[in-house]
Amino acid sequence: MTDSPRRRRGRPRGGSSDARERILAAAAAEFGAQGYDATTMRTIAERARVDAALLHHYFGTKAALFTATVDVPADPTQLLPAVIEGDLAAAGERLVRMIVTTWDAPHFRTRGVALLRTAIGSRRAASMLVGFLSREVLGRIGERLGGDDADRRVALVGSQVIGLIVTRYVLELEPLASASVDEVVAAIGPTIQRYLTGDLQEAPPTRDA
């Protein structure tokens, strides 16, 4: 598919910050209406009436544009390589440590909680966020894992990660809310590790065993 001459000649009207705002508004509308997966840089550019190259210039990737649009305070696709590259046998700990240190920062936390409240409060926002997380976060972890049950494993990872975030940062359930990073990593890291690489049929050791 080629660009139409009319659109290729498109120029943002007004200054560059005006174009940037128009892209963000168009992206919010497209992601909201079509969901994350079905929205493309092209459809956003068409709605914003700017050249698609300008989107790449300002935001780089669709994932980065999405995180800017929904005010995610950090782009998980930037943080993820440090977790999934390297030894898979320690990825559970790395993932929990990355999540807790990121969310513990007050600036991140305020915006993260607001985003989560929106996603859980609205079916449309939930579907948009799940589309993003499935594609850009869980999907990438799944690719790293490989195997027939990768989707199932990453959904389980999602369940514990979301539960940790909701419990520690939104509901503020003690003593989890004020536990140290190391305590959280020690307690929850092995759960994530089992979901990633463990035998999902075999019970872990108990203190009574």
Place this chain on the structure above:
Amino acid sequence: MTDSPRRRRGRPRGGSSDARERILAAAAAEFGAQGYDATTMRTIAERARVDAALLHHYFGTKAALFTATVDVPADPTQLLPAVIEGDLAAAGERLVRMIVTTWDAPHFRTRGVALLRTAIGSRRAASMLVGFLSREVLGRIGERLGGDDADRRVALVGSQVIGLIVTRYVLELEPLASASVDEVVAAIGPTIQRYLTGDLQEAPPTRDA
């Protein structure tokens, strides 16, 4: 502390369903203003201007009145004994099975999701629900566990249970959203079991080990 003669003589005005509604309204106001723990049957009766005995007559316990007030579709204090009585070494599986079979019922699910959305969307509602769950659900599991780290264990249980509920029923993340009860129990039961009775410092077995 004794009842004042004025209050002891109090009678609901109008029919019994009017009194019941007045109790529910007073309970919602008290739980919302004071939180679950600080609210008593007495303070609710005073606000509703009925005899405290009438609260017990209609609702039995504070927990049951709370679940009626916030429209929880089942009283967890009624379901919990089946989980925490009996062999503790299998309580993780029992808890996951109870939660999934309860939430899978469409009637429960609709109201449960609405309640969870409210709790996560509002700090006051969150604090009320956490107060209830801490006292009546997690606290009772903690009493059954005993030990210095019971609070920490039950908070971890809460993190995975809430994550399971949010992921499967609110965000509807696949393939977890449509996994069978047995699949969910097999995958998540051991996590709960480790949090309840496992060595929280020791990693579970991995398929690479």
